[in-house]
Amino acid sequence: MSLLAVVAIAAILVASSCWWWVNSPLALKSPSVDLTVEAGSTPKEIARDWVDAGVQTEPWLLYQWFKLSGQSRQIKAGGYEITSGATPRDLLRMMVRGDESLSFVKLIDGWTFLRFREELNKADGLKHDTTSMTDQAIMTELGMAGVPAEGRFYPDTYAYTKGTSDLAVMRRALHAMQKQLDAAWASRRPDLPIASPEQALILASIVEKETGTEADRPKISAVFNNRLRIGMPLQTDPTVIYGLGEKFDGNLRKIDLLTDTPFNTYTRKGLPPTPIAMPGKAALLAAVNPADSRALYFVARGDGSSEFSATLAEHNRAVNLYQRNPRKSP
Structure with a gap:
């Protein structure tokens, strides 16, 4: 057998072995x-x-594969995951395509910034x-020095790759809210x-914290816009609860409504100094597009919805009907 044939056979065997691997x-x-x-990592x-990280092969083999493929310069930075059964071809294809392994954190409408931070702290894979x-x-x-954090982050589901900083998620939520x-x-x-x-x-x-049903949101906004327009106190319990902070034990008492804080809208007219939660898109739109209504009062009906009244006399009747004598409610 000629030397050329031997070399050719050897080349075929090597190529076959490489293809198999x-x-x-x-x-x-x-x-x-x-x-x-x-970013900036070499092949x-x-x-x-x-x-x-846990791939059990020789690094030079992987490197040679990256280089011989002609795609080593197309590898994209990002977070990746491979599972049992993945081949070297799968691994390279994933990085060239940028098929990142994503995790998700969901932020809910009406959460406070404290609750937001707690959720991020529990999120797997985030850098805390x-x-x-x-x-x-x-x-x-x-980049928002001096701006209160409360309410500034948009409630949504955010995807991230392992090793992403929680600050990066916050920054996205901040920009989304703006x-x-x-x-x-x-x-x-x-x-x-x-x-x-x-x-x-x-x-x-x-509006976010006071709304029980979707249909009531513009009407609740109308009540508060009407009160602001005539200089009437907003008298909304969620602001009082927010002002109590850790002192709130789940039971709002009359003394709490009478105790003045910057967030007590019974003792102070106008809006509180900061938001009290993260409003969603529907609440944002309702706040600036209230329903056409003369209502100044509302009371819970007990089914999640509210009864709206334009006068105190109407409101008192509604309170008697839905709160003091709930068995008579329609």
């Missing part, structure tokens, strides 16, 4: 292995990082950079008694 499942130390590929570093930071320090880090607030303010009625987007945000947070 590239398309064979990688051995993993655990059912899944994840890695964050940092050689990425191969080594995958092995360090804000754990020891005050609310004020967080806002400074986000975008939604700007859009709502641009759509506002011209005769509102509120003068700025910030006041709209505060009012929206109250």
Whole structure:
């Protein structure tokens, strides 16, 4: 057999072995292995990082595959995960496509910033950079020094990759709220008694906390807009509860309504100094587009909805019907 034939056969065997390896499942130390590929990482570093993370192969093999594929320069930074059965071809294809492994954190309409932070602290895979930071320090880090954190973050579901900072999620939620607030303010009625987007945000947070059913939201907004217009105290329990903070034990007492705080809308006229929760899109729009109504009062019917009244006499009758004698309610 000629030397040329031997070389050709050897080349075929090597190529066959490479083809077999590239398309064979990688051995993993655990059912899944994840890695964050940092921007600027070289193919050689990425191969080594995958092995360090739990891919059981030689890093030089992975590196050679990346290089010989002709796609090593197309690898994208991001968070990735492979599971049992993944081949070297699958691994490279995932990074070239940028098919990141995502986790999700859901923020609910009506949550406070404290509740928001608690949820982020529980989220798997996030870097908890804000754990020891005050609310004020967080806002400074986000470029909003001196702006209260409450109400400034939009409730939504946010996707993230492993190793993402909780500050990055906060920044996205902050920008999302500003975008939604700007859009709502641009759509506002011209005769509102509120003068700025910030006041709209505060009012929206109250509407969010007072609304039991979707259909009532614009009507509840109308009540508070009407009260603001005539200088009547808002007299809304959620603001009082917010002002009590950790002192609130789940039972709002008459003494609480009489004890003055910056958030007590029974003892002070106008809006409280900050929002009291994270309002959703519907509450933002309702705050600046109230229903056409002369109502100044509302009372819970007991089924989640509310009864609205234009006069105190009507309101007192509604209170008697739905609260003091609930068995007579229709």
